[in-house]
Amino acid sequence: MAKVNVNFKRIARNSKSLKKTGDDIVLKKYEQSKENFFEEFQSHPVTQEIQDGPTASNVSSTLNGVGNLFSFIGFDSSTSPIEDLEKLLKKKFSVKVTRKDETVRYTIDFPTLDKIKSSTPMPFERGNSWVVGIEKGISGFSNYLYKVFVQGRSKEALQAENKIRGSGYKKTRYLSEIINNFIKNMKDLWKLN
Numbered sequence: 580m581a582k583v584n585v586n587f588k589r590i591a592r593n594s595k596s597l598k599k600t601g602d603d604i605v606l607k608k609y610e611q612s613k614e615n616f617f618e619e620f621q622s623h624p625v626t627q628e629i630q631d632g633p634t635a636s637n638v639s640s641t642l643n644g645v646g647n648l649f650s651f652i653g654f655d656s657s658t659s660p661i662e663d664l665e666k667l668l669k670k671k672f673s674v675k676v677t678r679k680d681e682t683v684r685y686t687i688d689f690p691t692l693d694k695i696k697s698s699t700p701m702p703f704e705r706g707n708s709w710v711v712g713i714e715k716g717i718s719g720f721s722n723y724l725y726k727v728f729v730q731g732r733s734k735e736a737l738q739a740e741n742k743i744r745g746s747g748y749k750k751t752r753y754l755s756e757i758i759n760n761f762i763k764n765m766k767d768l769w770k771l772n
Contacts, residue, residue: 602676605685609674609765616689616761620668625713625753629654630661641713641749646725651748652709652717653702660699664710667698687765692755713753720748 620626624639628648633656635647642651654660671690676683696708701717709717 602683606674609685609687612761612764613672613689615764616757617665617668619757619760620665620754623753623757625751626661630659632656639751641751642720642723643746643749646723648713650725651720651723652712655702660709664695664699667695671695689758689761690754691758695754710754714750714755716750717748720746 625641625648628635628637628639629652631647631649633647633650633654635649637644637647639648641648649660652660668690671688671694673688675686675688677686678684692708692711692714696711699708699710701707701709701712
């Protein structure tokens with residue numbers, strides 16, 4: 580959560596037009612920052628790969644070109660995890676305007692990994708978040724077998740009983756990077772400390 584205080588005391592007293600102009604400027608910049616967040620989210624290779632489903636290419640390079648994140652994470656083929664995540668992210672954004680004397684406070688709420696991890700559970704590992712796993716690592720890549728397997732959740736992959744490769748999952752920055760860019764964008768636009 581970020582707070583922006585604007586003190587109009589030195590500029591003008593009780594100027595309704597000035598307060599409205601201040602609201603217009605701050606809220607327009609907030610909306611632009613939020614729009615940039617979702618553009619970056621939609622264009623991120625992890626988002627695109629998972630959105631393309633169980634037959635996608637590994638455009639995120641997290642799996643050394645073997646299979647894709649959708650089938651590796653084990654999403655059910657009938658689900659839309661990116662659509663669900665985007666809805667969740669949109670609910671985490673809000674802005675509240677509070678006025679006291681000549682000071683206007685804009686309180687901005689936005690998504691954080693802590694706020695979304697409980698709502699993005701791994702399909703096979705309750706208690707762990709797939710969003711956090713993208714960044715911190717997901718176990719099981721050495722046993723990941725990608726091929727058409729109709730009995731698997733994704734209908735494209737299975738976890739083999741025995742280890743079939745020595746390489747591991749490659750961690751990559753995902754939502755934390757997008758969130759940090761949103762915060763930086765707000766700081767740049769509003770000169771936050």
